[in-house]
Amino acid sequence: xxxxxxxxxxxxxxxxxxxxxxxxxxxxxxxxxxxxxxxxxxxxxxxxxxxxxxxxxxxxxxxxxxxxxxxxxxxxxxxxxxxxxxxxxxxxxxxxxxxxxxxx
Amino acid sequence: xxxxxxxxxxxxxxxxxxxxxxxxxxxxxxxxxxxxxxxxxxxxxxxxxxxxxxxxxxxxxxxxxxxxxxxxxxxxxxxxxxxxxxxxxxxxxxxxxxxxxxxx
Numbered sequence: 001x002x003x004x005x006x007x008x009x010x011x012x013x014x015x016x017x018x019x020x021x022x023x024x025x026x027x028x029x030x031x032x033x034x035x036x037x038x039x040x041x042x043x044x045x046x047x048x049x050x051x052x053x054x055x056x057x058x059x060x061x062x063x064x065x066x067x068x069x070x071x072x073x074x075x076x077x078x079x080x081x082x083x084x085x086x087x088x089x090x091x092x093x094x095x096x097x098x099x100x101x102x103x104x
Numbered sequence: 105x106x107x108x109x110x111x112x113x114x115x116x117x118x119x120x121x122x123x124x125x126x127x128x129x130x131x132x133x134x135x136x137x138x139x140x141x142x143x144x145x146x147x148x149x150x151x152x153x154x155x156x157x158x159x160x161x162x163x164x165x166x167x168x169x170x171x172x173x174x175x176x177x178x179x180x181x182x183x184x185x186x187x188x189x190x191x192x193x194x195x196x197x198x199x200x201x202x203x204x205x206x207x208x
Contacts, residue, residue, distance in 0.1 A: 003145050005109065005155055019198060026199040041107050041195035051109055051195060053157055091145035091155060094123060095130040 034061025138165025
């Protein structure tokens with residue numbers, strides 16, 4: 001498993017547009033075979049900041065995600081409205097290791 | 105729902121000890137009624153850095169978690185071995201909203 005925590009800061013006035021594009025990305029991404037989670041989170045103390053929690057079975061599955069139409073559609077919507085460059089931090093998953101807790 | 109992303113940096117030489125204490129915390133926390141996730145992640149590029157992804161049904165459930173014996177046990181093990189102060193960022197959960205994806 002590979003887990004990415006992605007830190008995102010959206011330009012003022014573009015929050016609703018960003019959420020709409022990200023929910024679309026979420027709904028399609030969770031249907032990918034290799035996807036285990038794709039959670040969209042919004043900072044409570046700053047609604048223009050978001051965190052994505054993306055978990056895939058393998059690095060190969062992450063690469064497949066980046067080739068999908070829905071990822072490209074999200075990029076086209078999100079790229080122009082970043083307040084600062086977004087960045088992801090790659091993680092190993094230590095827990096849960098129980099496959100049932102990742103089943104969809 | 106309330107989601108916390110907790111950023112943790114452990115002193116050199118204490119990584120194994122921290123993981124053991126955190127897995128214990130995970131195994132007990134996921135059994136709490138109000139807990140929806142308690143994922144323990146380790147940075148791929150720096151094994152002394154960790155991220156916890158903790159999701160609870162409500163703020164009240166977060167408070168209950170902080171009163172548990174397993175949380176206090178984890179605090180006693182983790183507090184002395186932090187390289188820098190850890191911090192959590194509270195989030196609203198925008199997706200998934202489907203309860204089935206949070207079912208345990």
